[in-house]
Amino acid sequence: MDRANRTPESFIIDGEMITRDPDGRPNFHAIHSRMTWNAQARLRRFRPSLLNGEHIRALPLIERKARHWKLIKP
Numbered sequence: 001m002d003r004a005n006r007t008p009e010s011f012i013i014d015g016e017m018i019t020r021d022p023d024g025r026p027n028f029h030a031i032h033s034r035m036t037w038n039a040q041a042r043l044r045r046f047r048p049s050l051l052n053g054e055h056i057r058a059l060p061l062i063e064r065k066a067r068h069w070k071l072i073k074p
Contacts, residue, residue: 012050017041 019041021027031041048068049057056064 009052010050013048015043018044 016028017031018026018028019030021030026044048064048071049055051067051071056067059067
């Protein structure tokens, strides 16, 4: 089965944009500063909260991880 056939109809993946300080530590506040518009930003994604119309946050962690893996595995 190719990847396109495994893609769900709809999903929401929570995430946040972060930048790193010179020591490599995440700097969550720098992304909002006008001084860092040219700073390299990364998207840190979390597991899906909605999958094919089903809210999955209430599922056990192991089940959420399994569904997340099915969504992103190559």
